[in-house]
Amino acid sequence: MIDLYYCPTPNCQKISIALEELELPYQVCPIDIVAGDQNEPSYAAICPNRKVPAIVDHDGPDGQPITLWESGAILLYLAEKTRRLLPEDPSTRAHSYQWLSWQLSYLGPMMGQLHHFVQYAPEKLEYPIDRYRQEVERLRRLLNQHLEDRDYLVGEYSIADIACIPWVAMFGFRYPNEEPYPHLDEWQKLLLARPAVQRGLQVDLDKIRPVVLGAEPVTDDVRIHLFASYQRGDGATRDD
Numbered sequence: 001m002i003d004l005y006y007c008p009t010p011n012c013q014k015i016s017i018a019l020e021e022l023e024l025p026y027q028v029c030p031i032d033i034v035a036g037d038q039n040e041p042s043y044a045a046i047c048p049n050r051k052v053p054a055i056v057d058h059d060g061p062d063g064q065p066i067t068l069w070e071s072g073a074i075l076l077y078l079a080e081k082t083r084r085l086l087p088e089d090p091s092t093r094a095h096s097y098q099w100l101s102w103q104l105s106y107l108g109p110m111m112g113q114l115h116h117f118v119q120y121a122p123e124k125l126e127y128p129i130d131r132y133r134q135e136v137e138r139l140r141r142l143l144n145q146h147l148e149d150r151d152y153l154v155g156e157y158s159i160a161d162i163a164c165i166p167w168v169a170m171f172g173f174r175y176p177n178e179e180p181y182p183h184l185d186e187w188q189k190l191l192l193a194r195p196a197v198q199r200g201l202q203v204d205l206d207k208i209r210p211v212v213l214g215a216e217p218v219t220d221d222v223r224i225h226l227f228a229s230y231q232r233g234d235g236a237t238r239d240d
């Protein structure tokens with residue numbers, strides 16, 4: 001059994017999708033990041049970086065439990081554990097690592113920063129909003145070009161696709177493309193037709209907080225909880 005520390009955000013949905021694809025038994029341990037659960041000492045013992053997702057696989061290597069955080073490391077671990085969702089061919093496999101790394105260092109952070117400056121920053125600052133909006137557009141354009149002559153990011157469906165789909169889907173909804181991306185749309189349709197992707201994206205979707213979607217104003221309380229780890233070098237908790 002795998003414990004999945006999770007809230008309904010793209011980084012966590014990558015893991016719920018992978019677990020659904022791999023048909024591994026798991027239970028969701030909800031972490032409400034808006035309420036500050038990630039800053040509780042009990043969770044910091046699992047993930048000292050105080051972010052979700054994290055997993056505890058009670059049947060890890062040599063049958064021993066393993067605790068892991070960082071969505072990329074978790075995806076690689078699950079793929080290696082099951083020898084699935086990573087191509088056998090060395091070149092295709094290397095390209096899957098490449099697109100996974102790209103998602104982890106570009107697509108997620110740039111989209112995340114755009115959302116931060118649009119949604120959470122106390123002042124609406126033109127410079128960072130423009131910078132991240134342009135970056136997000138550049139990255140979607142690149143994906144669209146790359147997908148022009150292929151169905152998946154590499155020769156076959158892999159953890160690289162799984163890493164990108166929740167970000168593309170959620171941000172396409174919240175921050176629509178500035179120009180048409182037909183190949184990206186086709187890829188998205190192909191992935192969203194997979195029952196495991198649908199199940200993974202649905203996990204705890206009813207627990208999504210309206211403030212995350214921009215349907216409620218961001219209060220100082222939310223800012224303190226959500227960004228406590230940035231504000232306090234010593235690791236704030238709700239009781240501090």
Ligand SMILES: N[C@@H](CCC(=O)N[C@@H](CS)C(=O)NCC(=O)O)C(=O)O
Pocket residue numbers: 009010011012033038050051052053069070071072104225226227228229
């Ligand atoms: N690089 C990390 C990013 C994790 C991350 O930023 N998680 C967000 C939710 S998507 C979080 O825990 N935010 C809570 C906070 O910033 O306090 C990964 O890929 O796992």
